[in-house]
Amino acid sequence: MVDASNSPTISIRNISKSFGKGIYAIRVLDDVSLDIGKREFFTLLGPSGCGKTTLLRLIAGFETSDSGSIAIEGRDVTAAPPFHRPVNTVFQSYALFPHLTVEQNVAFALEEQRQPREAIRTRVGEVLEMVRMSAFGSRRxxxxxxxxxxxxxxxxxxxxxxxxxxxxEPLSALDLKLRKEMQIELKQLQEEAGITFLFVTHDQEEALTLSDRVAVMQSGRILQMGPPREIYETPTHRFVADFIGDINLMEGEALAGGGVRLDAGAVLPLTHCKSGRVTVAIRPERARLVPAGQGALEATIIHSAYLGTAMLHKLGLPDGSTFLLRQLESSGFACGNGERVGLALPAEALRVLEQ
Structure with missing residues (x-):
């Protein structure tokens, strides 16, 4: 868990980075600032090319920024080489030395630091036990x-x-089942080690499962930052809402007297909306199926899929758009393809999004 009582472990201020020169320059980070707390599991989340790995490499010292500063535990390391920074990196490829045993791989950095042989042996044993690999020390x-x-x-x-x-992205090379197992182990390892973890991924489920806080990035900027529940339940940007899990995005017009008239026909009692065209979002599990004529919207069941504990319904709306709805099997409301139904849209589950 993050230790909020102390100053941040990592402070990033106004970092920008471009690759290439002149008219060929591509800006991959655009004035990024953030603080990461002590003992926090912090995740940079976004699609390929959003700048998350470049930001990690700047913190590690593998790249240099065009402007801005990076401090670790209060010390400015913006110009410091990697070996003068109190950080270490786990790469996607693992980068293990194939000719060394497990114990020799783990001991390598300690030997480079010229630590005493007995201290190295003790520390290697400690960390192998921490990751439950003590029995594999002699293997390659x-x-x-x-x-x-x-x-x-x-x-x-x-x-x-x-x-x-x-x-x-250290879990990306693993199969799905093992990746899910390692997510839990990685979080437990971070808590046991008691240090700050900065995790980079494009996997939304991974970010929500592991993180104390998540920063969602797009085109070199942080669009939204906060705890996983906040990012999922109250997205502030259309991109964030669409990138994190399934969501329904409905277009409409904000009315002068309050509320939003959806293109699909309903008027929703939403306040504090900007004028003009808006996007209203709701997660599939927050809407409910009700008998036709009893909901905010009328819909037709296009297709239903059994997911084990839930049913996923694809619905057609009057304006020709589609709507996804997930309901528990125990909800008691059954319906078939082609059937007319109503959609209940709880006001507290609706979000008006920035573009």
């Missing part, structure tokens, strides 16, 4: 599964006791 990477290699990479990065661990 080729003799390990993907999940085991990932644990060794984590142990090697933790061995020198960094103040910050940077993780660049």
């Amino acid at each position: 990477p080729a003799e390990l599964s993907g999940g085991q290699q990932q644990r060794v990479a984590l142990a090697r990065a933790l061995a020198p006791r960094p103040r910050v661990l940077l993780l660049d």
Whole structure:
């Protein structure tokens, strides 16, 4: 958990970065500022090309910024080389030395620091136990599964006791089941290590599962930052809403006297709307099916899919748009393809979004 009582571990101020020169320059980070707390699991989330990995590499010291500053534990490291920063990085490829054993891989950084042999042996044992790899110390990477290699990479990065661990999509090479298992283990490891983790991913579920806070990035900027529940339940931008999970985006017109008239026909009692065209969002699980004529909107069932604990319905609206609705199997309201139904849209679940 984040330690909010102290100054931040990482402070980033007005960082900008471009690749290329002149008319060929591409700006990948545009005046980014944020603070990351001590013992916080912080995630940079966004699509490929949004700037999240470049920001991580700037913190690590692998790239230099065009402007702005980076401080770690109060010390300005903007111009410091990687080996003078109290951070370590776990890469997507793990980058283990194939000719070394697990123990030798983990000990490598400690030997480079010329630590005493006994201290190295003790620390290697500690971190291998932390990642539950004590029994595999004599094996080489080729003799390990993907999940085991990932644990060794984590142990090697933790061995020198960094103040910050940077993780660049470290789970992306794993299959789905193992990736879900490792998500839980990674969060437990962060709590046990008691240090700040900065995690980069394009996987929304991963970000929501692991993080104390998430920063959603697009085109080199942070659009929204906050706890996972806040990002999911109260998105402030259309991109954030659409990028995080399933959502219904309905176009309409804000009325002068209050409310929004949807293109699909309903007038929703929403206040504090900007004038003109707006987008109203609602998650599929927050809407409800009701008998025809009893909801805010009329709809037709196009297709229904059984998901185990829930049903996912694709609905057609009067303006030709579609609407996704997820309801628990135990809800008791059954309907078939082609049937007319009503849609109940709770006001507290509706969000008016910025473009």
